[in-house]
Amino acid sequence: MKYFSLLVSIAIGLLSVFLFKEQIATSVSQVSQVIAKFNNSTIQSNTVPTDPLRDIILKNDSMSVPRTIRTVFKALETAEGAGAMVRRSIGTPKLRNFSPFLMLDHFYIRPGAGFPDHPHRGQETITYLLSGGVDHEDFAGNKGTIGPGDLQFMTAGRGIVHAEMPRQNPDGSENIGLQLWVDLPANLKMCEPRYRDLRASEIPKVDSDNGKVHVKVISGQSHGVDSVKDLAYTPVWILDITIKPGGSIAQPLPQGWNAFAYTLEGSTKFGDKAVDQYHNVVFEPKGDIVNASVDADAKEAGRFVLVAGTPLDQEVVQYGPFVLNSQEQVYQAFRDYQMRTNGFERAAGWESEIGKSMAH
Numbered sequence: 001m002k003y004f005s006l007l008v009s010i011a012i013g014l015l016s017v018f019l020f021k022e023q024i025a026t027s028v029s030q031v032s033q034v035i036a037k038f039n040n041s042t043i044q045s046n047t048v049p050t051d052p053l054r055d056i057i058l059k060n061d062s063m064s065v066p067r068t069i070r071t072v073f074k075a076l077e078t079a080e081g082a083g084a085m086v087r088r089s090i091g092t093p094k095l096r097n098f099s100p101f102l103m104l105d106h107f108y109i110r111p112g113a114g115f116p117d118h119p120h121r122g123q124e125t126i127t128y129l130l131s132g133g134v135d136h137e138d139f140a141g142n143k144g145t146i147g148p149g150d151l152q153f154m155t156a157g158r159g160i161v162h163a164e165m166p167r168q169n170p171d172g173s174e175n176i177g178l179q180l181w182v183d184l185p186a187n188l189k190m191c192e193p194r195y196r197d198l199r200a201s202e203i204p205k206v207d208s209d210n211g212k213v214h215v216k217v218i219s220g221q222s223h224g225v226d227s228v229k230d231l232a233y234t235p236v237w238i239l240d241i242t243i244k245p246g247g248s249i250a251q252p253l254p255q256g257w258n259a260f261a262y263t264l265e266g267s268t269k270f271g272d273k274a275v276d277q278y279h280n281v282v283f284e285p286k287g288d289i290v291n292a293s294v295d296a297d298a299k300e301a302g303r304f305v306l307v308a309g310t311p312l313d314q315e316v317v318q319y320g321p322f323v324l325n326s327q328e329q330v331y332q333a334f335r336d337y338q339m340r341t342n343g344f345e346r347a348a349g350w351e352s353e354i355g356k357s358m359a360h
Contacts, residue, residue, distance in 0.1 A: 064252070067259065067287035069270060071095075074279050075106060075262075083113030089262065089280035091181070098258055098282070099311040100234045102181040102323060106262070106278070109134070109175045114165040116355035119344065120156035121333045122189045122323040124182045124232050127152045128218070128240075128305070130264070132175030133167035139350040142195055149200025151218060153231045155184070156321075157191040159336065159343030163352035178262070178305065182234050186314050186325050190343070196231055203228075212247025216240035220308070222251060236309040241292065243268060244301045248293035251306060259283045259290065259308035268302030269293045285311075 073094045075087035084107055089095060091103030102123060109132075127134065128151045136152065137143040139161045146152050154160070166175040184191070204217045206225045217227045220237030237257075241249060242265075253259050261281040267274050270281050270292050281304075283290060294302040315325045322333040336342040 064250070064289050065287040066250075066271060066289055066291050067253070067283040067285075069273060070282045070284050072273065072275055072279055072281050075104075080105065080107070081109075081113065081115040084109045084115065087278055090260070095280065095282060097316045097318075098260070099316070100183040100236070100309045101258065101260075101307070102183055102316070102318065103179075104181075104260075104262065104280070105179045106264075107175075107177055107179060109166040111166055111168045111172060114355075115163065116165070117161060117163045117350075117352050118321055119159065119161045119337050119347070120154075120321045121159045121337075121343070122329075123156055123184055124234060125152075125154045125156070126180045126182060126232065126236070126238070127154070127164070127177060128179075128238075129175070129177040131177075132169055132173065134175055134177065135165050135167065135354045136162060137352040137354050138162035138193075139346040139352075140193070143354075144197060146197060147200070149203070149216075151198040153196040153198065155191065155194045155233060157184070157188070157193045157343075159333075159347075160193040161344065161347045161350065163355040165354040165357060168357075180238075180307065181323070182232060182236055182309065183312055183314075183316060183323060184233060185312055188233050189324060189329075191233070198228060198231060208249065209247045212244040213249045214242045215249075215251075234309060234312070237307065239306045240303070241306055242301050242303045243292060243294040245294050245298040246296035248291070250289045250291050252289050253287075253306075253308045254310070255288060256285055256311070257308040258285055258311050259306070261290070261292070261304045261306045264303045264305065266294065266300045266302035267298065268304055269295065 075089035077085055077087055080086045087106040089104050090098055090101050127146065129146050129148060131148050133145055133147045135145050204225045204227060206215050206217065206223045207213065208223050215222045216239065217225050218238040218240060219227045219231055220239060221227065222239055237253065239251065243249065260283060261270065263275055263277050263279045265277060267276050270290065275281055290306060317324050317327055317330050319330045322330050324330050324333060337344050340348040
């Protein structure tokens with residue numbers, strides 16, 4: 001009986017080792033399949049993905065919770081600047097101070113119109129040009145041009161005066177893009193101003209769903225591809241997503257961040273809700289992913305920008321181009337600008353060259 005028990009124990013041990021090896025082989029095979037699937041996707045990136053399995057695992061994680069829609073509304077046209085037209089969604093009675101987002105304009109600037117010399121304090125602006133070109137120039141001597149697909153991240157900080165003017169396109173066409181205003185944390189309101197340009201060629205891109213989904217990873221992460229870092233002080237994700245008919249995406253977002261989608265082209269379903277062009281889709285902060293798709297019988301692709309940012313726990317007092325944390329700070333910004341002090345010294349006697357091209 002003693003020997004029989006010993007033989008049984010040995011047999012059980014051998015069987016356990018065999019099953020354990022089979023389990024490892026199965027796991028390795030599954031991981032290899034996921035890696036192969038990832039490697040076969042079309043990726044154009046200037047950065048190395050930190051974890052190629054991360055998004056795939058999140059996408060298929062049964063514990064992921066889709067974000068629900070809080071509200072959907074159309075961005076209506078309004079005049080802005082000097083002769084420019086914008087479709088404004090954030091910064092209207094429909095959606096105001098959606099922290100950290102202060103304003104979103106979908107702008108159409110014709111030659112002869114634009115945004116001549118004007119000040120800012122206390123916020124960051126992110127300009128994403130969709131077509132045409134826009135020149136910029138400020139009182140510190142910074143100047144340049146962004147073209148189709150390029151972005152400019154500007155931190156106003158303690159003070160800046162600049163101009164943003166459209167290129168004079170030979171065919172007279174409009175210069176079209178998005179400008180997003182992002183609040184700065186209170187401790188950075190008086191930081192030194194700065195610019196960072198991001199060229200279209202620098203933006204990492206990834207295709208998924210057998211090529212039916214194309215994502216430009218402007219800021220953040222999608223399908224294992226990370227964006228260029230250190231573009232804005234306030235953490236913000238910006239993804240430009242195009243979905244062909246029959247395609248879908250489940251895009252993870254940081255938990256607790258405020259998020260919205262602005263629809264640029266076609267009709268896109270967010271969950272079960274179809275949303276047409278020029279609408280802002282505001283999501284509830286609870287949930288891990290945003291589900292989006294385009295019906296297989298759609299006549300065109302759907303394109304939208306998906307934006308998320310960390311909420312800032314602070315008061316927002318805005319008057320025109322000044323965004324501070326109290327009424328007194330706003331009054332001080334006006335005094336500083338008028339007296340050319342405390343960050344606005346270089347505004348004394350300064351006039352932009354590009355602003356002089358303004359049609360009268």
